[in-house]
Each structure stands twice: as structure tokens, then as C-alpha cells.
Amino acid sequence: MNSYWLAKTFHSSYGYVRYGICGEGPPLVLVHGTPWSSFNWRHLIPGLSEWFTVYYYDLVGYGKSEKATGDVSLGIQHHVLDELLQEWRINEPIVVGHDFGGTTALRTHLLLNVSYKKLVLIDPVALAPWGSSFFSHVFKHEEAFRGIPGYIHEAMVAAYVQDAMYTPMPSDTLKGTITPWLKDIGQAAFYRQIAQADQRYTDEIEPLYASMTVPTLILWGAEDEWIPIGRGRELRRRIPNASFRSIPNAGHLVQEDQPATLLGYLTRYLVDDENAI
Template sequence: MNWREWQRQQEVLELGQRFVSYVDWGRGSPVVLLHGMPTWSYLWSGLARGLATSHRVLVPDLLGHGFSDRRDRFDRSLSRQAEALEAWLDRLGVVDAAVVGHDVGGGVAQQLAVRFPRRVGRLCLMDSVSYDAWPLPLMAQFGTPWMARRLSPERMVGLLSWALKSRGFAKKPSAQVVEGLLAPYATEVGMVSLSRDAVALNTNQTQVVSPKLGQLAVPVLVMWGAKDQVLPTKYGERLVWDIPGARWVSVPEAGHFLMWDAPHAVAMELFRFLEGEAPVTHAPERPVAEVLWSEGAPG
């Protein structure tokens, strides 16, 4: 599936003054797949269809990313992303989802699991930002005003394409894959929005939840590409050490984008994790919220 076909599958849900674009496939226990930077929900296009044969698969674009709301002047931090996702899940009536987060999406997943535990029945972190391991220098540079003013969208996408090809994959990706992962940012609006996303990258957002990871009481899987040149495996190993009962899976011959380098191995591990012993479920405490998330919500 190319990125245009994926985009045509997206639905849109308004959350107060913002909106989230997302794919909603299949039936069964819910699985939420969260992307990182500089990607979008298309990152999961190779796995989502298979997972949807036995699960309800929900794949959002984080606010400011992909084809979710990219208008200016709102908070794009991990904590606000988690609040937006909590409101989005509430609107969809989803509790106890299996939440899978990659890269920055893994940081959002940590916030969601710690702050809104009734939404998270299982947690999988894949090559996730954590502790003080991020932001990466290149992405941090995109958050500087002078960088956004000097670069054209073509030049920025060219730099990101080079970075993804040289460091993101253990196997040479196709041009279609790289183009698809960066497609939303190949316009002026996309470039400016990605720059705003980069401004929000803040290591304090993972440091503040790291002492609370030991309180997680759900099944946790930490899966890492053994050849990740972006976020070294030592950070994944530390997550396993800090989270009680977490299971560690190292994927040989895979880099940072392990779902593209080793799709079969990743899919098999995910199915194994999703079909494991059922976690304790949370009975809904109230009807779907009437009050929608907005940037005025407490942070």
C-alpha cells in the first residue's frame, strides 16, 4: 500500500479546537499504534492489515504530524499528545487498549500508561525515546527558527531522507517507503508543522515519568532493533530493568525502523504479546466524555 492509499483510509475526529486523522480497521480487542518523528501513521501500514484480522487496530497521526491538525500555536509536547490521545480514545469508547509506541510515539505511550492507566491494558515500546536519550541533534536543529526559515520543503525532505536511509534502516529501504514516511512534510505547511513538532522535543517529558515506570501493572513488551543506530539498545535494556515483568525482544538484522526491516519477526512477536495472558480490565467508569480536549486543558 502506498501512502496515498493509506491516507484515503483515514477518518477524522474533532477534539475541541483540533482534529485527529486516524485509521480504524478490524474488530476485537483494541490495539493502538503510535508513530514517532519524522514519520506518521503510514509507518504502520505494513503491519496494520495483518493485526486487523483479529483486533481493532487504531492508528492515529499525532497532533501536528501526518495529516492531523497542523495549524500553528498549540502545544505538541509528549504530555499534551497523551492528553489528546486520552480524549480521542474516550470518544471512541476504548479502554484497556494494547498501546504500541515507536520512537517519540513510545514516549507518548509512556505518558499515557503512567497518567491514564485505564486506557492501557498492555504496553509495547519499540525503539522508544526514553530517559535522556533524545532528542537527536538533527531533529533538534529543525526546531530552531533560523533552520525553518532557511530551508525549503524540498531541502528539508532531502536531509531527512538522507538521515533515514543512512541511519534508520539496517536494510536498504525502497524509495517508495522513504517517500511515504516523509510525504506529509514535503509542503510548506508540513515543513513548518514539523519544525513546531521539533521545538516540542523535550527530554524532561520522559525523565518525569521514568521514576513511575516501576508502578506499571500491565504486561509490557520492549522490542528493539539490534542494529538501531538512532537509539542504542542499552536504553531498551534499561526500560526492561525498570519495568516489573517486562519482556525483552531484540530483533536481529533490524535497525530503528524494525517494522520495515523485519516485518514478519515483529508481527509474530506482537501477535504473541497480544494473545498472551489477559491483563486485568477496567470497567468503564462513566459514559464517553462530553468535554473534549483542547489546548486549554490542564497540562
């Protein structure tokens, strides 16, 4: 059986969620960002499952989960994560969040008071200002983007996601990343989630970072052009006693650029004593 397999479905209050569970040990939850899916964790799941019971899922509106026509924003994703944790009956999991997944993990912890054993943030969207000019343009013209010819949309999405990596994106990675965003349903979903990206969802939690006590590791691609590494260092200053490490030769999509290095940092921090890193 392939370690990466979304075999299960959970019907959340906001749409159905496809998820998988792999391995044995303490619970560890992987939360992806945008415009990614749990597909982009596939290099890490086998290694992490040697030490942990790994839970991975596609956010509502992403991947193989329901591409709901309503709210798929950061305003609901933390509620979905909370419902999943209750469905899985796990308390104080280790949570690893990338990009919007990091935002979702932070919002779940800070707004819903969900306790974590440890938290790992990988190039998270956490500090204002954020949101590219492309995001702003889609926000103003979402309907027009939903109506462009499919081949133009595919070319745009391909160019967009490849820009997140420092190394050239392999063809199989590109295919697996963009496939959920193709055809009519996927195309509409792609522009929907961008149009709903709103900085107020991080403005709401930024003042709360100083109150965090959960052991936190921040990992950042040294060559991230989407969210420069300086934001990571600033976030480390905002979260008391957080650890910070940069990952060389990696852009925003660290788990595709340098999966072995990322896995090494994760296992060292999560398996060994938290002060060893």
C-alpha cells in the same frame, strides 16, 4: 478497500486528528513516533486486524492530521490519545507505541491513569539523555530551517529518515514517509515538532516506571543507531516483569526493516498467553 486508510476525523482539543479503524476483536491502538506517521504501520495493520479491532491515527502535527502552529509536543500528545480513547469508547485497550508513540503511551498510562490490557513498546524514547545534535540545532534555529529552499529541505529529510533503517529504504517507503513534511506547511511542521522535543517529558515519568503493573513487552531493533539497544535493556530493568526481545537486522524503524518478524512477535505476545514469549 486498502487496509491503510485514514477515513475519519476527530476534532481534539489540540487540533483535528485523522484516523482509521480496521478489523474485529479486542481493541488495539497503534501510536507512531517522530518523524513518522500511521503510514509506517501499513505492513502490520492487515495482519493485526485478523485478530483485533485496530485503531491507528496520525499524531497532531504529523501525517494527515492538523499541522497546528501551536503546541504539538509530547506535552499534549498523551491528552490527544486520551481524548481519542474516549471518542472510540474503548476501555483497557492493547497499546503499541513506537519511538515518541511509546512515550505518549507511557505518559497516558502514568500521568492520566489510563488502563491498558497490555503495552508494547518498540524502540521508545523513554530514558534520558535523548535528542541528537540535529534536534539541538533545530531548537536554536527553527526559523532559519523553516526558511531554507524546499529542495534542500527535502534532501535533508530524506537523508534523515533513511538513517533510521538498517536495510536500504525502498523508494515507496521514502516517498510515503517524507511527503507529509514537504511544501510550506509540512516543512514548517517538521522543524516545529523537532524544536518542541524536550527531555523533560520523559524526566517527568521515568521515576514512575517502577510502579507499572501493566503487562509490557519491549521490542528493540538490534542495529538501532538512533537509540542503542542498551537503552532497551535498561528500560526492561526499570519496568517490573517487562519482557524484552531484540529484532535482528533492524534499526530504529523496525516496522519497515522487519515487519514480518515484528508482526510475529506481536501476535504471539498479544494473541497467545502473555507468558509464552
